[in-house]
Amino acid sequence: MNTTGKFDVVVIGGGLAGLSFAILMAQQQRKVLLLEKKSFPYHKVCGEYISNESYPFLIRIGIPLESMKLPAIKKVRLTDHRGNQVEEELTLGGFGISRYLLDQTLANRAKEVGVHILENTPCTHYTKENHGFDVYTSKGVYTSEILVASFGRYSMGNFSKASKQGVNWVGVKYHIQYEHVSDEIALHTFSNGYCGISKIENGQSCLCYIVKASLLKKYKNSLSALEENELALNPFLKDIFNKAVFLYDKPCTISNITFEPKKPVLDGVFYLGDSAGTIAPLTGNGMSNAMRSAYLLHGILESYFRNEISIKEVERNYAKQWYKAFSIRIFKGIWMQQLFCTPVLTSLFIRIMRFAPWVKKSIIRQTHGKTF
Ligand SMILES: Cc1cc2nc3c(=O)[nH]c(=O)nc-3n(C[C@H](O)[C@H](O)[C@H](O)COP(=O)(O)OP(=O)(O)OC[C@H]3O[C@@H](n4cnc5c(N)ncnc54)[C@H](O)[C@@H]3O)c2cc1C
Structure with missing residues (x-):
């Protein structure tokens, strides 16, 4: 098989999870290719409230939030069809930023730190080989030691749309x-x-x-x-x-x-953000969760690249840390969503x-x- 390029890591999907992960890996001098099916910037469906959980992380990876004059959000208000309402301070709070601006800023930063980004390049499929993965796109086939899937709400493995089970x-x-x-x-x-x-x-x-x-x-x-x-x-x-x-x-x-359960590791592929598990939007932290999953995987993979742990250990550690960080929150989010969708x-x-x-x-x- 003639391949177009060889990389330490190929990342499929340039949302918040994929872009922040690619930045972290490139900052560690890893050779990273990111495939994005669309071209930046573009509008994405999202409430665009981002919890302060990820504020320090974004600063650390080089996003100049302090100078971007973004509105701080400190309170939440819940209303019903009868005009009743209740208000509360948000313990941690957050800020507002459009995905158009945030994803574009992250993509620019990724290019700055040396990530190879291919826009308008959907990944169609991949095969697992002895040397790693062959990743297929309209522009060629790329070889990678590590394959990371961060293609959002699409389902695992076959890249088809989300499962037909459960509520859509x-x-x-x-x-x-x-x-x-x-x-x-x-x-x-x-x-x-x-x-x-x-x-x-x-x-x-x-x-x-x-x-x-x-x-x-x-x-x-x-x-x-x-x-x-x-x-x-x-x-x-x-x-x-x-x-x-x-x-x-x-x-x-x-x-x-859909909010069906997914898996953070499958067939040797690591899943980040919504592709590992989608949290109900009303919790307001899907974006922070996506970046936190990138942060978790990057830390574990670095030990692998320094030859301190095997790839099987990376799989086990990432799955363990992912479930600890997100599984209960995802479950609670679905429960709350059920509650607040019933007048x-x-x-x-x-x-x-x-x-x-x-x-x-x-x-x-x-x-x-x-x-x-
Ligand atoms: C209605 C709604 C409101 C929300 N509101 C909020 C909110 O206010 N605050 C919050 O924190 N979260 C919110 N979320 C959740 C948040 O949007 C997601 O959790 C977050 O976008 C997940 O990031 P991601 O990187 O995993 O996926 P995405 O941001 O979806 O990125 C996936 C990327 O992969 C690309 N892609 C897909 N398939 C391929 C392929 N085959 N090849 C190459 N590229 C591909 C896509 O084009 C996309 O750019 C909301 C979600 C919804 C649905």
């Missing part, structure tokens, strides 16, 4: 101009979904919702009918849809989101949280981890 969700994002409290993220719930709004750069706001695909189907896949008949039942969302200036011609959407339970919970503030504090503690 659809995500929708807009950038808007709308007057609202600048240091808060509001989570407006509706039947079978929820919608977040918070500030990002340049005074804009990100409005992003996730909804069960079955509900959208009821409206023959018309987002405007869904928004009018379901989201607008929540008075806070009705006000947003009536008054906001929508900055895109059309919304940014993704389908086939009667959300209303009841808001009432409980008003009378028992420790309940809200405890819920917020469940969603965020420690800084890294």
